[in-house]
Amino acid sequence: MTATETALDRYITFMGRAAHDTALLDDLSSIFAVDATVAMGTPEVVAGLDAITEFYRGFYAGAGDSKHFWTTTVLDDGTLKAHFIVAGRNPDGSLMARSGIEHATVNDDGLITSLTVTFTGALDN
Template sequence: MTQTTETVVDRYITLVDRAVHEPEALQELESVFAPQATVQFGELPPVTGLADITEFYRRFYSDMADSKHVWTTTVLDDEGTIEVRFIAAWRTADGQLGSQGGIERVTVDADGLIRELRVLSLESDGA
């Protein structure tokens, strides 16, 4: 049986939503990602290491004026695997709206930090 609980992923998503208005919040990624973590969004090449992950998110959110995620996290096993189902909505700096939903699979290390974050599926609606 799976259980739903507050996790490092919940802190991560809250942090990236904050970063749209507070870019300096990205420095806090070190509190949720392991130093040699890997992030992969869909078919994009994986990004490894805290410095490169921070830069990836800085570029990813650089043209957004607002962003909000709604999500659920479910701990799948005792080895630190978490599934995240999310919906995100945003407004770009030039006023365009967009939304996206998907599933992420996250692996957490023994210290409770994200070791791997992979977006498995995405559904997008650019408005």
């Protein structure tokens, strides 16, 4: 965890917990604005809190145990950027790792309005 908590830090922490307790996904309104968008390493954009919630339900349906590490920077324009790595074990016992960069914009209420994830590396065995 970083010394200063931003909305992006809250998101990454929340998602790390949701991997172990998917019931937490019912509270994504504490992280995302109602009209937020998420682009998770693909050109497709998930728009709106309900669609985002369903997206993460599907994302975590086949997830195993994992651990996130990251550093967050507040850019000059007020947007947030986090470099991250996540490593874990898939439900079948195989190992996985991902690295990437997340960019987020945040509204005045401290909720994410736009999240873009770009994966920069992967390991699956």
